[in-house]
Amino acid sequence: MPDISVNFCGVKSPNPFWLGSGPPANTAYQVMRAFDAGWGGAVWKTIGEPIMNVSSRYGSIDYKNERMIGLNNIELISDRPIETNFTEITEVKKKYPKNVVVASLMVESKQTTWHEIVKRTNDSGADLIELNFGCPHGMSERGMGAAVGQVPEYAGMITAWVKEVAKIPVIVKLTPNVTDIAHMAATVNAAGADAVSLINTINSLVGVDLDTWVPRPIVGGASSHGGYCGPAVKPIALNMVASVSHHPKVNIPISGIGGIGNWRDAVEFMLLGSTSVQVCTAAMHYGFRIVEDMAEGLNNYLAEKGMQSAMELVGKSVNKVKDWGDLNLNYKVIAKIDPEKCIGCNLCYIACEDGAHQCITAAPRPFGDLREGTPAKHMPQIKEDHCVGCNLCALVCPVPQCITMQEIDTGRPPMNWRQLQESRGKNPTCSMDELLAKGASTH
Amino acid sequence: MLDSRLFTLIFAGLFDGRGSVAFFAFDRLGDGPNMLKQVAPRLTPEQYEKNFSDINPPLTQSQALEEGSRCLFCYDAPCIKACPTEINVPQFIRQIGTGNVTGAATTILNANIMGHSCARVCPTSVLCEGACVLNYENKRPVDIGKLQRYAVDSVMDTLKLFEPPADNGKKVALIGAGPASLSCATELRRHGYQVTIFDANPLPGGLDTYGIAAYKLRASDAVREIELVRRLGVEIKSNVLVGKDATLVELEKNYDAIFIGIGLGGTDDLGIPGEDLEGCIDALTFIRETKENPFDKVLIGNKVAVIGGGNTAIDVVTAAHRLGAEEVYMIYRRGEAEASAFKYEIELAKKDEISFIWQAAPAKILGRGKVESLECVKTMLGPADASGRRSPQNISGSEFRLDVDMVIKALGQSKKTEFLQSISGMKLEKGRVVVNAETCQTANPKYFAGGDCVNGGGEVVDAVAHGKKAAAGIHAHLAGKAANMRGTHA
Numbered sequence: 001m002p003d004i005s006v007n008f009c010g011v012k013s014p015n016p017f018w019l020g021s022g023p024p025a026n027t028a029y030q031v032m033r034a035f036d037a038g039w040g041g042a043v044w045k046t047i048g049e050p051i052m053n054v055s056s057r058y059g060s061i062d063y064k065n066e067r068m069i070g071l072n073n074i075e076l077i078s079d080r081p082i083e084t085n086f087t088e089i090t091e092v093k094k095k096y097p098k099n100v101v102v103a104s105l106m107v108e109s110k111q112t113t114w115h116e117i118v119k120r121t122n123d124s125g126a127d128l129i130e131l132n133f134g135c136p137h138g139m140s141e142r143g144m145g146a147a148v149g150q151v152p153e154y155a156g157m158i159t160a161w162v163k164e165v166a167k168i169p170v171i172v173k174l175t176p177n178v179t180d181i182a183h184m185a186a187t188v189n190a191a192g193a194d195a196v197s198l199i200n201t202i203n204s205l206v207g208v209d210l211d212t213w214v215p216r217p218i219v220g221g222a223s224s225h226g227g228y229c230g231p232a233v234k235p236i237a238l239n240m241v242a243s244v245s246h247h248p249k250v251n252i253p254i255s256g257i258g259g260i261g262n263w264r265d266a267v268e269f270m271l272l273g274s275t276s277v278q279v280c281t282a283a284m285h286y287g288f289r290i291v292e293d294m295a296e297g298l299n300n301y302l303a304e305k306g307m308q309s310a311m312e313l314v315g316k317s318v319n320k321v322k323d324w325g326d327l328n329l330n331y332k333v334i335a336k337i338d339p340e341k342c343i344g345c346n347l348c349y350i351a352c353e354d355g356a357h358q359c360i361t362a363a364p365r366p367f368g369d370l371r372e373g374t375p376a377k378h379m380p381q382i383k384e385d386h387c388v389g390c391n392l393c394a395l396v397c398p399v400p401q402c403i404t405m406q407e408i409d410t411g412r413p414p415m416n417w418r419q420l421q422e423s424r425g426k427n428p429t430c431s432m433d434e435l436l437a438k439g440a441s442t443h
Numbered sequence: 444m445l446d447s448r449l450f451t452l453i454f455a456g457l458f459d460g461r462g463s464v465a466f467f468a469f470d471r472l473g474d475g476p477n478m479l480k481q482v483a484p485r486l487t488p489e490q491y492e493k494n495f496s497d498i499n500p501p502l503t504q505s506q507a508l509e510e511g512s513r514c515l516f517c518y519d520a521p522c523i524k525a526c527p528t529e530i531n532v533p534q535f536i537r538q539i540g541t542g543n544v545t546g547a548a549t550t551i552l553n554a555n556i557m558g559h560s561c562a563r564v565c566p567t568s569v570l571c572e573g574a575c576v577l578n579y580e581n582k583r584p585v586d587i588g589k590l591q592r593y594a595v596d597s598v599m600d601t602l603k604l605f606e607p608p609a610d611n612g613k614k615v616a617l618i619g620a621g622p623a624s625l626s627c628a629t630e631l632r633r634h635g636y637q638v639t640i641f642d643a644n645p646l647p648g649g650l651d652t653y654g655i656a657a658y659k660l661r662a663s664d665a666v667r668e669i670e671l672v673r674r675l676g677v678e679i680k681s682n683v684l685v686g687k688d689a690t691l692v693e694l695e696k697n698y699d700a701i702f703i704g705i706g707l708g709g710t711d712d713l714g715i716p717g718e719d720l721e722g723c724i725d726a727l728t729f730i731r732e733t734k735e736n737p738f739d740k741v742l743i744g745n746k747v748a749v750i751g752g753g754n755t756a757i758d759v760v761t762a763a764h765r766l767g768a769e770e771v772y773m774i775y776r777r778g779e780a781e782a783s784a785f786k787y788e789i790e791l792a793k794k795d796e797i798s799f800i801w802q803a804a805p806a807k808i809l810g811r812g813k814v815e816s817l818e819c820v821k822t823m824l825g826p827a828d829a830s831g832r833r834s835p836q837n838i839s840g841s842e843f844r845l846d847v848d849m850v851i852k853a854l855g856q857s858k859k860t861e862f863l864q865s866i867s868g869m870k871l872e873k874g875r876v877v878v879n880a881e882t883c884q885t886a887n888p889k890y891f892a893g894g895d896c897v898n899g900g901g902e903v904v905d906a907v908a909h910g911k912k913a914a915a916g917i918h919a920h921l922a923g924k925a926a927n928m929r930g931t932h933a
Contacts, residue, residue: 064512064540343579350518362519369525370573377579378521398515399580 002302003309004295005040008253008275009169009194011127013100015040015295016266016310020257020278021104021130021173024288026078028088032095037288038295041100043197043278046077046132047085047117048106048144059206059216059226070232071281072206074217074224076138077106082117086124093125101125102171105162106132106144109154114161122167129166131159131193134175134200136227146200149175152184156191169194171255174244177203181240186249196244197255197278199237201227230281234259238272245273245318261290263297270310271317329420329436330412333405334387335359335394341402342379348393348403349380359386360393413439478721480813480848481745483767491738494765498658498791499563499589507593511536514585517576522587525574527908528555532571532587539594545602547594552604552671556629557622557907559599559668560651562592563660565904566785599667603674604629611635613921616698618685621649622903623704623894625669626910627917628677634918638677639698643684649706650895651903653731656758658765662734686862695889700917703863703876703885703892704910707856707900713750717808718852726751726759726853733762744848746770748817750805751853752782757792759853764795771797772845776804776822776835804837808850817845856900866890875899882916883909891917 006016018041019025019034026045034042057075060068078085086103093101103126107113121129133155135145148154155172162170172188174181176199185196205225208215215223237258244250256274260266261282269277282290302310337348349362362380369375382393394403415423419440420432427435486494502510514536522532531550538547551558567573567588575584613636617624620642628638646652652665673679683689694701710725712718722744732741743766749759752775760773773792775782778801782789792799803819810816821841824833858874870877870886876897878884883891893909895901 065509343576344517344521345515345576346518346520347515365519365521365524367524369527370569375521375525375574 002299002307004298004302006275006310006314008100008255009128009171011100011169012098013040013276014098015291015298016270016274016276017041017291017294018043018100018102018255018276018278019283019288020280021046021102021132022073022280022284023075024280024283026080028092031088031092031101034283034288034291035092035096035099038291039099039288041102041127041276043102043104043130044078044085044089044126046104046106046135047082048077049108050079050081051076051138053079054219056217056219059223060230061206061232068281068285069230070204070206070228071230071284072204072217072226072228073201074137074219074226077132077135082120086120089124089126093127100127102128102130104130104132104173106135106139109143109148109158111161114158115165118162118165122165126168128169128171128195129162130171130173130197131162132173132200133158133188134173134177134198136175136177136201136203137225146175146177149173149184149200150178152187155184156187159188159191159193163192171195171197173200173257174198174240175200176236176240176258180243182243182247182250185244186247189250189252193252195253195255195275196250197257198244199233199240199258201229202233202236204228229258231259231261234265238268241269241274242272242318242321245315246321261285263294263301266294266298267301267313268317270313271315272321273315273318275311275314325417327416328414329417330410330415330439332408332410333389334384334408335382335389335391335403336406337379337382337393338402338404339377339379341399342377343399343402344378344380345398346378346380347396347398351392351396356390356392357386357388359383359388412437415440478742478813479744480722480810480815482848483743483745483763483769485739486767488739491766495657495733495738499592501596502586502589502593504593507539507590510586511539511590513577515576521574521576522571522585525570526554527570527902527904528561528911530554530558530571530591532591535594536585536587536590539590544594544597548598548602549604551591551595552602555904555907556604556626556672557651557668557903558591559595559671560622560655560660560665561904561907562588562595563664564651564655565902566787568787569785570902570904599671602671604671605633605675607632607676608635610637611922613637613699614639614697615700615702615917615921616641616694617702617704618694619649619703619705619894620644620647620669620679620681621704621706621894621906622651623706623906623910623913624649624702625672625677626907627702627704627891627893627914628910629672629675630911630914631917632675632677634914634922636917636921640677640679641683641685641689641694642679642681645681647679647681649704650727653734654727654755655734656730656762657733657738658761659758686865691866699889699921701890702910702913702917703866703890703896704894704906705859705862706895708859709857710755710852711854711857713805713852713854715805715807717810717814720808720810720814720850721812722810722814722848723808723850723852726755726851727856729759729851730755730762733766738766741766743768744814746772746845746847747849747851748772748774748805748845748847749851749853750774752777752784753853753855754784754788756853757784757788759851760792760797761795763849763851764797768849770847771795772800772847773797774800774803774805774817774819776802777824777833778802781824781832802835803843804835805850806837806842809844814848814850815846817847817850818842819845856895858899859896863896873899879916881912882919883913884916884920888920891920 004015021043025042031042059072061070063069103121133149139145140147172193253275255276256269257278260279266277349360352360360380365378397403423435516533520533535547535550571587572584615638617640620640631638648665652662747763747768763771802822806818806820820837822835825836828834860874868887876892891913893913894906
């Protein structure tokens with residue numbers, strides 16, 4: 001049986017699944033329920049000077065029958081007294097010594113204030129500290145959250161203040177609302193951070209009410225921009241995690257966040273370099289019970305892959321993310337339609353015709369109904385010599401495995417864009433196709 | 444004609460809460476029970492209502508959105524190609540999904556003005572839904588019929604489908620206010636023709652109003668739908684029998700073209716002794732009574748034999764059962780496989796516990812003044828005839844008797860040959876009007892025709908398609924323009 005526990009900055013977690021800092025980890029009651037359900041850890045809702053919240057606070061987007069594929073919130077950090085939160089953390093750690101409790105912190109940007117709260121955290125029994133440098137709404141207007149996380153010097157300075165007194169490892173939570181999140185990670189790494197977590201929520205307006213013309217969520221006839229999360233943000237988060245993993249000056253663990261709802265999502269984040277993952281929206285949507293399948297699914301996946309430990313997953317895909325210029329230009333796939341599986345919807349045809357490269361033909365469908373007998377299946381055809389292998393048809397095809405992309409042997413040795421540029425420099429009279437035909441191996 | 448204000452008044456008085464037409468209740472039913480050997484036990488009002496409740500209840504918004512989301516939005520979709528009126532199904536389903544229900548209804552009704560009744564009565568499993576690509580994946584096809592009903596129902600009572608152009612100075616008369624004429628009239632209004640429909644019945648709609656099982660389409664709903672057509676400026680003159688109340692000569696003099704959408708006549712006779720006994724009636728009369736009268740006023744025997752193997756026979760057996768008849772037989776001279784009723788209709792009758800007697804033919808109806816029993820003879824199927832169907836042959840000595848109170852004839856409908864032959868130059872073939880397949884023009888160039896009188900009996904949607912085609916044909920004929928085949932292939 002594989003071991004799904006992970007070691008994060010020397011802290012052992014029974015599994016990589018942590019509740020992210022947010023409403024589900026607001027109280028001891030919730031965190032204990034989560035640990036009972038099987039969560040490995042929880043990042044407490046951010047502790048700081050208690051705030052006021054508005055009503056309403058959340059907005060979401062639905063897609064067809066799927067609710068809340070993207071969630072937006074304008075809720076602030078904990079509205080409970082600092083002392084209450086720490087007392088509860090102590091209580092939870094006493095009852096659940098094997099589970100990881102992370103204290104998320106955010107206070108005004110004064111060294112003494114930071115020192116005070118970090119010292120209080122040291123005494124609470126929390127395993128780790130997470131610095132909330134990411135909250136993009138409300139708190140940032142007061143010079144906290146993303147206001148810190150968007151300025152490398154501030155982020156580095158406060159990280160250093162925290163490290164001056166912290167007796168437990170410090171994670172810095174990064175905002176995606178920056179140009180280069182990997183640069184931020186490198187900055188806090190240099191300032192002494194023990195780990196980074198990403199991504200916090202993305203600046204968003206989730207929609208506008210078409211009757212009142214007020215954006216959602218509506219607060220007394222107006223709204224405010226919020227932070228976006230949920231399944232819709234996962235690809236953005238994955239890319240940011242990969243870029244941090246890649247950065248040569250980042251050598252600290254990553255806790256991955258952003259649209260994770262099941263074990264598959266978690267595995268993807270781990271493959272791109274996350275040691276633990278944090279889940280918030282999915283728990284808000286379905287409750288803590290989702291962790292059961294996450295743990296079991298991860299376990300089964302590791303067993304199927306013959307892996308002993310979840311830690312083996314961490315970073316396995318990082319080197320498979322390359323610069324575009326390193327991709328082999330002589331690799332070629334084309335689409336194949338399985339006539340047995342094709343149902344004749346023509347979605348591949350119209351997608352290719354209007355949205356891609358006009359490489360599929362479809363004859364006009366004849367008129368007729370079943371009273372005149374069952375009509376013959378009407379199927380589009382790939383123009384194989386035209387197909388550029390873009391994948392679009394396979395993506396729009398509603399039938400699993402009906403359109404597959406099959407590798408074509410171009411007979412050409414691998415050659416990427418960088419190699420082609422070099423080759424062009426050496427052979428200025430050759431056409432690009434001639435150079436590609438030779439491949440990189442000739443040089 | 445009834446002007447719209449007067450119509451509204453009558454409309455309000457016509458229908459009780461259950462949607463049956465009480466105003467025209469037949470007086471003779473007052474002493475109905477004495478006319479049969481034994482009548483079916485009366486049911487409670489709640490039971491009648493339950494028995495004739497909508498067989499396909501409408502979708503809620505949430506159900507419509509969920510069902511609509513199953514549509515793949517196929518390109519050059521097969522559901523469109525399998526609809527005789529070429530409704531752009533993926534488009535209207537997408538419009539439901541975006542909350543543009545008015546747009547969805549407009550998409551439907553622009554292609555098929557009878558979109559409301561077609562949504563309820565179309566045999567969708569052999570039309571749009573039968574063609575749905577999800578069938579190839581052994582998935583349930585999108586419930587197009589119900590989605591269509593959702594869209595049309597939502598806006599039907601207020602929608603003005605289009606603003607007709609100024610009158611073009613030409614007038615067209617349409618005979619019969621069934622789906623073919625209503626469709627033809629609508630299309631003609633797009634081109635500014637003045638159109639008048641003449642109909643012999645008190646209410647327009649033809650078989651839509653009078654001939655479809657009440658659990659599929661109430662008369663009140665059929666008539667509501669026709670208000671859509673009136674709103675486009677189509678004049679409907681009810682209670683006018685052309686040939687009697689108005690002559691063909693008058694029509695020919697006053698109108699530039701005439702469309703014949705008269706459908707078919709009564710049910711064919713069985714040609715056996717005893718058909719004149721009280722309690723032997725034809726299917727269309729029976730169904731019409733269920734549509735015009737409160738259910739407890741419909742004359743129904745306790746034991747009922749229905750002769751026929753088509754969809755009308757199914758409508759009759761299920762109605763008889765739902766009216767309270769304790770034993771209902773459906774007698775057909777061929778086997779189940781040869782019956783022309785759709786499979787899903789036969790399944791419906793099976794659920795209603797109908798006693799099917801396959802391969803038997805009625806020989807004589809017995810009784811003293813009233814139907815008392817029906818003698819049948821068993822049949823065997825001979826070799827296939829010219830039409831490819833195996834013809835039944837009676838097995839002598841196999842006679843058997845059924846104790847029944849009522850015999851309902853649900854054979855094919857007769858053709859209105861006499862009327863049609865009174866039109867000069869009209870060509871008929873087996874009683875059907877011969878028309879140009881592209882224009883629906885008859886052998887007399889002033890006349891066009893469509894619907895059951897041309898195809899010998901089809902679906903509502905087929906009649907609508909004919910009506911559209913005929914309108915294009917009439918427009919081409921009168922305006923000298925090439926027929927504009929606005930989406931139709933029937």
